[in-house]
Amino acid sequence: MTTIGIDLGAKNTKVVVIKDSKILATSSVLSGFDQSASAEEALKKALNKAGMTREEIKHITATGAGMDAISFASDKVTEISANARGISAIFPTVRTVIDVGAEEGRAIRLKEDGKVIDFGINEKCAAGAGAFTEAMARALEVDLEKMGEMSLKSSKAVPMNAQCTIFAESEVVSLIHQKTPKEDIIRAVHDAIADRITSMARRVGIEKDVALVGGVANNIGFIDSMKRNLGFEVLVPKDPVAPEFISAYGAALIAQDKVIGG
Amino acid sequence: MVESEKTEYWRWTESRWTNPDLDWRNGDIISAGVDVGSVSTQSVVMIDGQIYCYANMRTGSDSPDSANRSMKWALEGTELPLDKIEYTVGTGYGRVNVPFAQRAITEIACHARGANYMYGPTIRTVLDMGGQDCKAIRCDERGKVTAFLMNDKCAAGTGRGMEVFADLLQVHINDVGKMSLVDEEPEPVSSTCVVFAKSEAVALLRKGWSKEMVLAAYCGAMAHRVVTLLERLGVENDFAITGGIAKNIGVVSRIEKELKITAPEPSIDPQLAGAIGGALFGKALVEKSRK
Numbered sequence: 001m002t003t004i005g006i007d008l009g010a011k012n013t014k015v016v017v018i019k020d021s022k023i024l025a026t027s028s029v030l031s032g033f034d035q036s037a038s039a040e041e042a043l044k045k046a047l048n049k050a051g052m053t054r055e056e057i058k059h060i061t062a063t064g065a066g067m068d069a070i071s072f073a074s075d076k077v078t079e080i081s082a083n084a085r086g087i088s089a090i091f092p093t094v095r096t097v098i099d100v101g102a103e104e105g106r107a108i109r110l111k112e113d114g115k116v117i118d119f120g121i122n123e124k125c126a127a128g129a130g131a132f133t134e135a136m137a138r139a140l141e142v143d144l145e146k147m148g149e150m151s152l153k154s155s156k157a158v159p160m161n162a163q164c165t166i167f168a169e170s171e172v173v174s175l176i177h178q179k180t181p182k183e184d185i186i187r188a189v190h191d192a193i194a195d196r197i198t199s200m201a202r203r204v205g206i207e208k209d210v211a212l213v214g215g216v217a218n219n220i221g222f223i224d225s226m227k228r229n230l231g232f233e234v235l236v237p238k239d240p241v242a243p244e245f246i247s248a249y250g251a252a253l254i255a256q257d258k259v260i261g262g
Numbered sequence: 263m264v265e266s267e268k269t270e271y272w273r274w275t276e277s278r279w280t281n282p283d284l285d286w287r288n289g290d291i292i293s294a295g296v297d298v299g300s301v302s303t304q305s306v307v308m309i310d311g312q313i314y315c316y317a318n319m320r321t322g323s324d325s326p327d328s329a330n331r332s333m334k335w336a337l338e339g340t341e342l343p344l345d346k347i348e349y350t351v352g353t354g355y356g357r358v359n360v361p362f363a364q365r366a367i368t369e370i371a372c373h374a375r376g377a378n379y380m381y382g383p384t385i386r387t388v389l390d391m392g393g394q395d396c397k398a399i400r401c402d403e404r405g406k407v408t409a410f411l412m413n414d415k416c417a418a419g420t421g422r423g424m425e426v427f428a429d430l431l432q433v434h435i436n437d438v439g440k441m442s443l444v445d446e447e448p449e450p451v452s453s454t455c456v457v458f459a460k461s462e463a464v465a466l467l468r469k470g471w472s473k474e475m476v477l478a479a480y481c482g483a484m485a486h487r488v489v490t491l492l493e494r495l496g497v498e499n500d501f502a503i504t505g506g507i508a509k510n511i512g513v514v515s516r517i518e519k520e521l522k523i524t525a526p527e528p529s530i531d532p533q534l535a536g537a538i539g540g541a542l543f544g545k546a547l548v549e550k551s552r553k
Contacts, residue, residue: 059546103458125416126457135457165457166417166426167394174323 001259002052005061005251006039007082008066011102011130012215013038015046016241016248017057018256021089023240023249025049035069038199043072061255064248065104077254079247080108080119085257086115087211087249091235098226098234099246100197100216102130106200106235119145119198120204126165130216135165139172140182149185151221154187186221194225202241211235217243272425274302274435274506277531278317278335284309286342291548293349295372296329296363298356301393302506303328305336306537307347313543314484317338318533325356342429347355349548351540357392365547370410372400372539377502378405379538381526386498389488389517390535391507393421396488405539409494416455418481419487421506422454424513427429430460431473442477442512453490459483490520499505501525508532512516523532 002024007014013031017024027045031038038140051052056074062073063082070076079099087097088110099106105128109117122128126135137144157252160179163166168189193216198206212234216222226234241249286292289309291356297304299321306316321328331353333344344362351469352360353372360366369390377388378401388399395414428435451466451543452458463476471479484507503525507513509532516522530538 010500033465103461114425122553124452124454126455131457135343164416166422 001058001256001258002047002056003080003252004043004057004108005248005253005255006043006062006064006217007248007251008035008062008064008070009101010065010104010174013042013064013066013146013246014245014248016048016245016252017046017052018249018252021152021256023255024052024247026241026245028244028260031066035066039070039072047116049152053238058259059255061258062249071242074255076260077251079106081248082247082254083213084108084110084114084116084250085253086246087213087237088237088238089249089253090240090246091209091211093209094211094235096201096204096210098197098210098212099214100130100212100222101214102134105129105197105200107204109204109207119203120200121199127163127168127192128200132168132193133164133189133216133219133222135169136172136186140176140185142186147189148219148221148223150183151186153192153222154181154183156184157191158188159210160182160188160192163192163196183235187225190219190221190225191229194222194229198226198229206230208232209235211237213237213243213246215244215250263423269432271417272435276319278315278338278339280315280534281313284312284314286314289314291545292342292347292385293351293541293544293548294333294347294354295351295537295544296333296360297354297369297372297540297544298325298329298352298360299354299393299535299536302397302533303332303354303356304534304537305329305332306494306534307336307338307342307539308538308541308545311542312502313383313530313538316534316537321356325471326361329360329362345463349544351544353536353540359415360372367543368535369538370412370538371407372543373397373504374399374401374407374539375405375542376535376537376539377401380528380532380535380543381500381502384500385502386495387492387495387501389503391419391421391488391502391503391505393506394480396420397489398492398494400498407451409495411491418454418456418459419484419491423459423484424507424510426456426460427463427477429464433473435479437479437512438479439510439512443479443515444474444478446447447482448475448479450486451479453483453487459534481510481512482516484513485520489517489520497521497523499523504532504535505540506533
């Protein structure tokens, strides 16, 4: 049986195709301004990769900030449920999922059976989301993808006083003017966002194991700052899917559960 | 090399002024207030509690230098030497970095005192909308602070947020307020985060919204944000707004509408409130020392 999960996020739209819980194909496209067109495109790409037609798909479950724009979905679930389902399939020992997307951050507490106990969301402030690192990369004139690696080369922790993304932009510029090495500034950027994410997660309560998911979890510098901040190791999904696909994967699994459950 | 000129839409107009009716040579107490803010610096010189001259300019990267430059500009053409100023109070974010000041006093105290002078003793609530922070202040009939709340963590509701929008829409910051007065008020964009408000604005422009409508949506968001701060503190009449945003009719009119009260029209540049308060404290301190 083949099902699909689609996660229409603030920045990217992700699709995961699964057959009997195994991943057949994934796709990711920019969400852009026409969300329903992006959803169509992402679906088409994933189906092509899997070598399947839409008729062969039993059930499509949508999630993400723009899930209402997906007209072809059979149903929808919250990002919280999708995340919980996805992560417990990959790491059954995880009790806290920290999801950092482009415009939102979430912390989800799970029971042993993978059910959600509690969660916290920040969707009000860019400083606790990927938009923060993105804005800092722009201010530093560094590729976003290179930020992680560069910050690991830092030898010194420099303090960042600003919390707000807008103020942090000016602070980064003045640090550059003071000839602070970019590596050190980037580490400060990652420490700053990790600090904010951790304090949000602490309000929900952090229990081991902890998994990091969402697009920002691809950033090894951020992962490093999170480990330092928490004081222990964290799990980051790699196989069978990268961290930004966890919600879409979870949605696909929920779609499958629904078909089986009738 | 050809240098292309980049318009800086956020650049507000600097100014200086000398009171033609006063002569410092006939004055008794000459005092000054220097408000070194994160974005702007003001120097105000008062003679016996009346404004003699002032300068209002952008803060540079160095606070002492900004303080020196603004005072130099304020005194330009007056022949008043700096050492004739009996007492100078530094205030604002860089208040401890005013080299020629005898004392530093917080901007909260100075803004309340300044608003009391500018708008009269009936003012009980002052909203100071600065470049990088926003303060709601309650005060008594002497301009003494009784309570306050402050947001200095987040750009929403500050001048910096407005600068971001002026740049985004390529509208000069002085024109934003007027342009935002549209016939049909749109839903405001995010009032909690300038970054999110900006991406919402970009989406609205793509949808075909006019600059005027987008500015209206942002001025509305900004007004809502500061009204939340004011309501937490509690607003008592009379109410006045100080700081650079007080010159933005788009934000001011929407705050008034949401609070259902009117703020008096400023007769003096509202960015000067802090420095005026500082100069008045300076005068009071001279009087005290003479007793």
